[in-house]
Amino acid sequence: MWKSATVYQLYPASHHIAKLDYLKNLGVDVIWLSPIYRSPLADMGYDISNYKDSDARYGTIEDWDRLLAMDLVVNHTSDKYIWRPGKSVFQGSAWEHDSTTGEYYLHLFVSKQPDLNWDNPVVRSDIWDNMQFWRASPQIDVINCISKTDGLPDAPLVDRMQYYQPASMYITNGPQVHKYIKQMHTEVLSQHDLIMVGETPFTHEASGLAAYVLPQNREFNMLFQFELMDFDSRSESPLLKNFWTLGELKAIIGRWQRFMRDDGFWNAAYIENHDQARSVVRFWNDTAQWRAVSAKMLIILEITQMVTLYVYQGQELGLKNFPRTWRIEEYDDVASQIYWNLTEYQRQKAQGKEAVEMFDILDSFAQKARDHARTPIQWNAGAHGGFTTGTPYMRVNDDYPEWNAEQQIGDETSVHAF
Structure with a gap:
């Protein structure tokens, strides 16, 4: 069943419950929610x-019981961090100083997202408890x-030439990692009938x-791999546009379609999510x-693959x-x-004066920034695209009066109908 499923990712801040x-x-x-846990929203x-x-x-939690399916974030954020004694001040480091303890905690992402210490069995026990509490999780974040x-x-x-250095190795x-996932x-x-994607x-x-x-390892059903999401990015940042060819795109998709198929390896297909700009x-x-x-051609690209299909909110509207x-x-x-401020700081330092506006960075942001996937869904031609009668947390895309769900529903030629 899960191999032929269509999973729809809903980003609660900009959808409409x-x-x-x-x-x-x-x-x-299947509905997959980005996190609805209590959060300061850094x-x-x-x-x-x-x-x-x-x-x-x-x-409320009672509302959740009626829905059941959410992104599980267990790499970072807890009160049980990875701590180390401080040796120096690391500006721009993955280590953040805590003045109370005099130590530093690790954060692979922003400083308000400290990494969990999975080597601590108490932490892992807490994670298992939290997973049992929610009883569902289609995706496990950065597993x-x-x-x-x-x-x-x-x-x-x-x-x-770069302020940050690659550390993925x-x-x-x-x-x-496999020991902990098997646990x-x-x-x-x-203990549960879940679709699990890492x-x-x-x-x-x-x-x-x-x-x-691979099924015999008893870990996940499938993965979100990033090769297709990264091949149009420059090495220094996923926010910077890189030129690509159709041959490169076809080679990536073909390679993953064929990879270990006879051994049970299964793919998840996605070309949009909350971390990616719009595919069109x-x-x-x-x-x-x-x-x-x-938009229709990209739909065909996804549904003709032998995969579990993942669709991000608004993708069905183009x-x-x-x-x-x-x-x-x-x-x-x-x-x-963060990238804008860092780049501006570097330019000011290099020039020794106030930096000019960085049009080249904005050119790339216009193509690649995560923000494009997070604007409120355009439901109709009304104020704020029908998203709210108040002030939206983020501006609605300018084209909502002529490009919205109400306009497409019932139109046999629309992306939604297709």
């Missing part, structure tokens, strides 16, 4: 302050990062990811003439990135803001 009947009419088999809910309570904006290289070595200096697919399977997954960033080599999925912009043509055709004319102040995502 009262519109769930829309998904039923769309023919969705990273839009992926920084969790209480693993056993829901954010009041999205309802290949839960075990780090022994000794937590510093990343080597490989590019003096030390933070992914670590020595205990997860024994303690939780084997998110595995920073790793493109298929042979290194096979062990997570990234992979095709979003001009007025070609936008609908492009939603696109917001305009290039929007200034940096409109970019709400922490990743965009």
